[in-house]
Amino acid sequence: MIKTHLILFNLLIFVYGQEIALERFTTKDGLSQNSVTAIAQDSIGFLWFGTYDGLNRYDGYKFKLFHRYPNNPNSLNHNHIRALCVDYKGNLWIGTVGGGLNFYDYRKDIFKSYQYNSEDTTSLSNNSIRSLLMDKDGYLWIGTASGGLNRFSLSDFYNADNKDRQIRFTRYLNANSGISDINRNRITDMYQDRKGNIWIGTRDGLCKFDPKTESMKYFFSNPTDPNSLLHNDISAVSEDKKGNIWVGNLEYGLNKYIPHEQKFMRFPFKENNPYSPSYNMIMCLYRDRQNDLWIGTWGGGLNKLNISEDRIDLNIKGQKDSFIHYKDNSRDLYPIDNLSIYSLFEDKSGVMWIGSTWNGLYKNIEKNGKFKNYHIGTSKISSRNQNNIFDLRIDQPSNNLWLATRYTGINILNLKNNQSKFY
Numbered sequence: 001m002i003k004t005h006l007i008l009f010n011l012l013i014f015v016y017g018q019e020i021a022l023e024r025f026t027t028k029d030g031l032s033q034n035s036v037t038a039i040a041q042d043s044i045g046f047l048w049f050g051t052y053d054g055l056n057r058y059d060g061y062k063f064k065l066f067h068r069y070p071n072n073p074n075s076l077n078h079n080h081i082r083a084l085c086v087d088y089k090g091n092l093w094i095g096t097v098g099g100g101l102n103f104y105d106y107r108k109d110i111f112k113s114y115q116y117n118s119e120d121t122t123s124l125s126n127n128s129i130r131s132l133l134m135d136k137d138g139y140l141w142i143g144t145a146s147g148g149l150n151r152f153s154l155s156d157f158y159n160a161d162n163k164d165r166q167i168r169f170t171r172y173l174n175a176n177s178g179i180s181d182i183n184r185n186r187i188t189d190m191y192q193d194r195k196g197n198i199w200i201g202t203r204d205g206l207c208k209f210d211p212k213t214e215s216m217k218y219f220f221s222n223p224t225d226p227n228s229l230l231h232n233d234i235s236a237v238s239e240d241k242k243g244n245i246w247v248g249n250l251e252y253g254l255n256k257y258i259p260h261e262q263k264f265m266r267f268p269f270k271e272n273n274p275y276s277p278s279y280n281m282i283m284c285l286y287r288d289r290q291n292d293l294w295i296g297t298w299g300g301g302l303n304k305l306n307i308s309e310d311r312i313d314l315n316i317k318g319q320k321d322s323f324i325h326y327k328d329n330s331r332d333l334y335p336i337d338n339l340s341i342y343s344l345f346e347d348k349s350g351v352m353w354i355g356s357t358w359n360g361l362y363k364n365i366e367k368n369g370k371f372k373n374y375h376i377g378t379s380k381i382s383s384r385n386q387n388n389i390f391d392l393r394i395d396q397p398s399n400n401l402w403l404a405t406r407y408t409g410i411n412i413l414n415l416k417n418n419q420s421k422f423y
Contacts, residue, residue, distance in 0.1 A: 022336070026360035030063035032056050036355025038083050039345035043090020044106075047347060049361060050081025055094060066111075068099070074110035076102055085132035087140060087154055095129030101142060103165075114167050116147070122168040125150050133190040133198065135211065141198065143187025148173035149200065149209075172214075183232075184218075189284075191237040191245075199245055201234030206247055206257075219257070219264075227263035229255050238285035240293055240305070248282025254295065267323075269300070275322035278303050278337075286344035288352065295323065296341030302326040302354060336362065 025031050033053035040048045049056040055066040055076055069075040078099020085093045094102040100115035101124060117123035126147025133141040134154075142150040149172040157165055174184045183204030191199045200207040206219040206229060222228040229247065236248035245257040253268035254277050270276040279300020286294045295303040303323045326336060336354070343355035352364040391404040394415075403411040410423040 021364070022354075023363040024360055025063075025363070030056075030065075031361060032063070032065045032067070034360045035342065035357045036361045037081055037342045038095075039343050039353050039355055040084035040086050040092065041345070041347050042086050042092055045348065047353070048084055048092055049355065050084050050094065050343075052080055054079050055081055074108075074112075076111050077113040077115075078102075083129055083132040083143075085134050085140065087134050088138060089154075089158065093132055093140060095132050095142065097128050097145070100124050100127040101129060112165065114169075121171070124169055125171045125173065130187055131190045133192060135192050135198065136196060137211070139211070141190055142169070143190050143200065144185075146182070146186055147171070148185040149187060151211075172209075188235055188250075189237045191239060193239050193245065194243060199237045199239075199247075201237045201247065203233055205229075205232045206234050206237070226266070229264055230266050230268060235282050236285040238287050238293060240287065241291040246285055246293060248285055248295070249280070251281055253277055253280045254282055274325065277323050278325045283341055284344050286346070288346040289350070294344050294352070296344050296354070298340045298357075299338055300325075301337045301339045302341060 026034050031049070031051070032055075033051035035052045036049050037052065038050035042048065047058040049058065049063075053067075057064040057066070066076050068077055068079050076094070076096075076099075078096035080097040080099075081094060082097045083095030085095075087093060091106065092104040094104065094111075096102060100113055103112045103114070104110075105112060114124055116125060116127045124142065124144075124147075126144035128145035128147075129142055130145050131141075131143035133143075135141060138154050139151050140154055144150065150169045151172070152167045152169050157167060160166065174182075184202045184207070186203040187200060188203065189201040193199060196211065198209040198211060200209055204220075208217045208219070209215070219229055221230060221232050229249070231249045231252040233250045233252075234247060235250040238246045240246060240256075243259060245259070247255040247257060247264075249255065253266065256265045256267065257263075258265065267277055269278065269280040277295060277297065277300070279297040281298035281300070282295060283298045284296040286296075288294065293305040295305070297303065303325055305323060336356075339354075339359060340357040341354060342357050343353075345353045345355075347353065354362040354364065356362065389403055389405060393402045394400065395402065399415045401413040401415055403413065405411055408422065412421045412423070413419075
């Protein structure tokens with residue numbers, strides 16, 4: 001008996017027996033630029049993507065682009081976006097590299113900018129923003145490239161009587177002028193843990209900041225202490241479900257801080273170990289709603305912390321942390337095994353978005369479990385041409401899927417073992 005089935009064909013990537021299906025967006029699809037530095041989703045459901053050249057809003061079908069227009073004071077005031085954050089009212093804040101902080105007003109479809117003013121100590125301390133954080137108490141935190149940390153109250157902002165909604169920033173700076181102090185004012189990432197502490201990654205160490213007491217505790221690398229950080233140049237910070245703090249170094253790998261033991265565990269890249277992180281240059285860390293920790297590297301693609309099926313801590317009962325590497329199957333036109341990843345984000349529907357450098361935006365269309373994706377191709381024939389499918393049938397009981405392609409004849413895919421034959 002012959003039955004007709006609908007199959008979705010897309011990019012397929014094999015991961016040590018696992019697979020991930022990705023859809024790719026580039027400037028050809030309407031993206032303003034192919035380096036996606038930041039991702040967020042607002043209360044309406046729009047997805048926002050920051051790039052080296054403009055801001056993009058995606059409604060599920062098409063992109064709407066926002067750029068700086070010098071003659072329009074209500075436009076975005078800088079095209080290089082580095083950080084995005086949605087506040088508790090669902091409104092979007094944009095951190096730029098050189099243009100300060102921007103707020104998007106939905107009602108008027110305009111932008112309001114806030115910048116450094118040398119004559120105003122309550123202004124933003126620096127116009128180059130690297131990180132934004134909305135905390136649990138209604139404050140927005142701004143990490144700058146060389147001006148330390150800034151904070152302001154969103155309740156004051158929304159309750160302001162004046163139409164311009166002026167912001168008075170509180171600055172947190174290392175006051176001394178030493179080189180190390182300058183680097184500690186270079187904020188790279190921020191994360192608020194379950195206890196309310198804000199972990200701040202800098203170019204010179206990791207800082208644990210208590211916003212209630214405004215106290216800071218620094219952690220540094222010590223060459224003689226294997227339980228210290230691998231290196232002081234921090235690039236990313238996150239937390240796992242056990243309350244451990246994960247810290248990425250820009251060139252030296254991953255660290256895990258175990259609070260109750262007050263020590264770090266080190267996870268550098270090891271070339272002959274497939275379960276270590278795939279590369280030492282860690283760019284971003286992201287914890288999804290399933291408590292999986294995703295790791296984006298600069299040149300080593302995508303990793304995920306490997307958790308056992310019963311979801312217990314991998315350090316218990318002699319088990320060790322290991323990492324899944326997402327690799328291509330050697331037939332994909334745009335493999336991600338050596339991709340440089342700038343940003344990671346899970347949207348409200350459970351889809352994971354991956355922002356790369358120069359290679360565009362990737363959408364994990366299989367994470368929500370609705371579809372299984374197949375990629376048909378051989379090393380001799382263009383996989384792009386082979387995936388132009390005109391007709392398909394399944395024969396029973398062999399469970400073979402017969403595919404009529406546009407250029408490459410008949411393809412037979414066995415759905416039991418995913419083996420293909422070509423005629």
